[in-house]
Amino acid sequence: xxxxxxxxxxxxxxxxxxxxxxxxxxxxxxxxxxxxxxxxxxxxxxxxxxxxxxxxxxxxxxxxxxxxxxxxxxxxxxxxxxxxxxxxxxxxxxx
Numbered sequence: 001x002x003x004x005x006x007x008x009x010x011x012x013x014x015x016x017x018x019x020x021x022x023x024x025x026x027x028x029x030x031x032x033x034x035x036x037x038x039x040x041x042x043x044x045x046x047x048x049x050x051x052x053x054x055x056x057x058x059x060x061x062x063x064x065x066x067x068x069x070x071x072x073x074x075x076x077x078x079x080x081x082x083x084x085x086x087x088x089x090x091x092x093x094x095x
Contacts, residue, residue, distance in 0.1 A: 027052055028059040 030041045031052065038056060042049040 024055045025059075028055050031056050032059065 027041060027045055027047070030036055031038055034041075038053050039049045041047075042052040045052070
């Protein structure tokens with residue numbers, strides 16, 4: 001018996017769970033308003049961190065109505081890389 005067969009025969013997958021919108025909203029609130037880490041909250045609620053992180057992202061997108069937030073007022077999030085910034089060149093100057 002190979003290692004893969006041994007793992008699949010002994011380990012059982014947990015059935016896929018469904019969560020109410022209220023449960024998701026309260027979990028997201030713990031992360032966003034409580035300032036707690038996604039991994040910590042996920043562990044306490046017996047969730048996968050990736051599932052909770054997805055709920056948090058969806059909640060943030062809903063609050064911002066799909067608009068991307070800017071990281072800084074002076075620099076946009078997306079920047080064209082086709083031209084170098086002002087005063088710079090693609091090639092280093094000869095010394």
